[in-house]
Amino acid sequence: MMRGRFLLAAMGVFGAQTLMAAQPAAVSVTIRNYHFTPQTLHIKAGTAVTWTNKDDDVHTVMATSVPFVSGALDTDGVYSYTFAKPGTYFIGCSLHPQMSATVVVE
Amino acid sequence: MTDEKLHTRRAALKCLGFGGAGTLFVLAGGVLTPLDLALAGTKEIKDAGKPLFVQISDTHIGFHKDANPDVDGTLNRSIDILNAMAVQPELVVHTGDITHLSKAEEFDHAQQMLSRLRVTELHTVPGEHDTADPGAAEYFKRFGKASDNKGYYSFDHAGVHFVALVNVLEFKPGGLGTLGDEQLKWAVADLKRRSKSTPIVVLAHMPLWTVYEPWGWGTGDAGPLMQELKRFGSVTVLNGHIHQIVSKVEGNITFHTARSTAFPQPLAGVGDGPGPLKVPAEQLRSMLGLTTASVIRHPRSLMLNDSTLGEA
Numbered sequence: 001m002m003r004g005r006f007l008l009a010a011m012g013v014f015g016a017q018t019l020m021a022a023q024p025a026a027v028s029v030t031i032r033n034y035h036f037t038p039q040t041l042h043i044k045a046g047t048a049v050t051w052t053n054k055d056d057d058v059h060t061v062m063a064t065s066v067p068f069v070s071g072a073l074d075t076d077g078v079y080s081y082t083f084a085k086p087g088t089y090f091i092g093c094s095l096h097p098q099m100s101a102t103v104v105v106e
Numbered sequence: 107m108t109d110e111k112l113h114t115r116r117a118a119l120k121c122l123g124f125g126g127a128g129t130l131f132v133l134a135g136g137v138l139t140p141l142d143l144a145l146a147g148t149k150e151i152k153d154a155g156k157p158l159f160v161q162i163s164d165t166h167i168g169f170h171k172d173a174n175p176d177v178d179g180t181l182n183r184s185i186d187i188l189n190a191m192a193v194q195p196e197l198v199v200h201t202g203d204i205t206h207l208s209k210a211e212e213f214d215h216a217q218q219m220l221s222r223l224r225v226t227e228l229h230t231v232p233g234e235h236d237t238a239d240p241g242a243a244e245y246f247k248r249f250g251k252a253s254d255n256k257g258y259y260s261f262d263h264a265g266v267h268f269v270a271l272v273n274v275l276e277f278k279p280g281g282l283g284t285l286g287d288e289q290l291k292w293a294v295a296d297l298k299r300r301s302k303s304t305p306i307v308v309l310a311h312m313p314l315w316t317v318y319e320p321w322g323w324g325t326g327d328a329g330p331l332m333q334e335l336k337r338f339g340s341v342t343v344l345n346g347h348i349h350q351i352v353s354k355v356e357g358n359i360t361f362h363t364a365r366s367t368a369f370p371q372p373l374a375g376v377g378d379g380p381g382p383l384k385v386p387a388e389q390l391r392s393m394l395g396l397t398t399a400s401v402i403r404h405p406r407s408l409m410l411n412d413s414t415l416g417e418a
């Protein structure tokens with residue numbers, strides 16, 4: 001019961017943010033064939049980005065300028081991070097140096 | 107040798123990719139000579155050298171996709187082949203990606219399987235699949251001792267100097283494998299202490315030369331290391347990571363990548379990306395294998411012999 005109420009409250013906050021920002025407060029990035037798609041993201045501060053690995057190989061998601069790294073994501077593995085501060089973030093995979101992407105937070 | 111001849115030879119040997127089974131390459135004094143595998147086991151080959159070590163690579167314990175649903179089975183077969191060698195090598199080297207997801211249970215299972223090796227001396231370098239957990243803690247917990255938890259170290263065996271390096275820990279997005287300044291400095295200083303007649307073996311997971319940049323198959327900062335290796339009479343650089351044999355000879359340096367025991371990967375640039383390659387089941391074992399290195403005494407150098415896990 002408590003859990004249900006919490007979920008409803010969380011959804012309420014989420015809905016309000018969406019309305020104010022006039023864009024979803026959550027965006028998805030797909031990892032496929034050793035590429036992040038989209039390669040460049042423009043988002044508002046406070047947006048949660050979710051990466052999903054659609055490769056048969058393992059990937060991680062890391063940023064060079066903020067201290068996060070997802071840990072190993074196997075096929076269909078998911079990782080989310082909320083970008084709180086504006087700036088340009090360079091994203092990579094700690095397993096595959098050829099992979100790169102950019103997140104621009106306004 | 108004149109410059110002209112040298113250049114002709116270099117051009118001819120610039121990038122040898124030999125993927126098929128059944129060929130043995132003898133390296134003596136920098137000249138690479140292919141021999142038919144039918145000669146293997148005959149006196150002619152036995153006299154060429156005693157197996158010094160066997161290279162296993164990319165065992166990916168924990169992988170369970172279509173490209174090979176039974177990586178335990180293919181590693182076990184590799185171990186059987188190795189254990190059945192008439193003359194046992196003195197040591198085994200694993201050039202990384204022991205596990206698939208750096209999980210404790212994968213490492214434990216891999217170690218349990220590898221403990222079946224008749225050869226008890228095992229040297230390792232980590233692959234990127236072994237270091238995906240925070241701080242690469244699981245790898246270092248089990249294999250960190252040899253290097254004082256740095257990952258890179260050197261050792262001597264049978265007059266051969268081995269340098270084991272890590273090029274999977276300091277990736278910069280959009281680049282290649284990286285050794286890092288501290289390790290490079292250490293490696294160059296380590297080599298400076300050896301005489302030029304000492305045969306050198308360099309081990310690292312990712313290729314130490316650029317095989318294919320768009321897929322990150324190379325090491326961006328290996329230049330100073332390569333420069334230092336040039337003065338030695340016999341250098342063998344052994345890598346894994348790309349799950350196929352690619353080899354080239356430059357002067358007295360032989361570069362060679364080993365097959366995986368787990369699954370093959372596509373040829374450089376073929377297809378959408380370097381992911382696990384699905385091949386018909388009957389072809390799989392012919393694309394997996396081991397590399398054996400033997401010492402040739404006169405002139406002192408190493409001979410590499412690639413063998414597969416069989417046709418099916």
